[in-house]
Amino acid sequence: MTQGEGAAGVDPERLWLHPAEPRRGRKPSFSREAITEAAVALADAEGLDAVSMRRVATAVGAGVMSLYSYAPDKDTLLELMVDHVSAELPTTGPLTGDWRADLKHLAHLQRGHMLRHPWLPAALATHRTPGPNVLAFLEHALAALRPSGLDGAARLEVFAQLTAFVAGHVSHELATARATRAPERAAAEARYLAAVAHDGRHPELAEALSGPRRPTDPEATFTRFLDRLVDGLDAS
Known part of the structure; x- marks a missing residue:
């Protein structure tokens, strides 16, 4: 996957508050979550260098270009991956006060x-x-x-x-x-x-x-x- 503009180039409002919607037409057989899960699975198994749009597209059964409306560059995809796996961390539960x-x-x-x-x-x-x-x-x-x-x-x-x-x-x-x-x-x-x-x-x-x-x-x-x-x- 080619590098994007860098993490500073990712617009957090667009990414998290106004996520891109797929183009009109037939409903795609994948979602932003599916793309992220596929990228995480690749990174877990083979490292970040193994993550490419082509391999992610193959994993979700889509064309490469159709993925760009969800993740236009590597930095955006990386942000999605980090947040996706962060759901595994606890956010509730009692604290001891210590x-x-x-x-x-x-x-x-x-x-x-x-x-x-x-x-x-x-x-x-x-x-x-x-x-x-x-x-x-x-x-x-x-x-x-x-x-x-x-x-x-x-x-x-x-x-x-x-x-x-x-x-x-x-x-x-x-x-x-x-x-x-x-x-x-x-x-x-x-x-x-x-x-x-x-x-x-x-x-x-x-x-x-x-x-x-x-x-x-x-x-x-x-x-x-x-x-x-x-x-x-x-x-x-």
């Missing part, structure tokens, strides 16, 4: 969500037009942060910081998982770090690598990093 605990719970939900859709961290880097499902989860997160005493702008910043942390961590987690499937390279990297740590020029690194090893279980690692981030937030 804003740090609630924030950590939301972060764990986000991590699971991004692991189910490995293309999502990269998509969020250019995502600019929050749709209804994204807004619903944002509203829930801001409510969770209300007991912190932070003003509205600060709560938005904290949630943006949290989401960026989760996306970055998941990206690293996925890359690490891919590396473990190449044991020879992983062994070479370990030997390299051992050599660097003992060359006498990196005493801080040598001390860090010689210390007690932390659990490497992905869930435990994420929790440890998340605790450091959230527990260190200043609500003053």
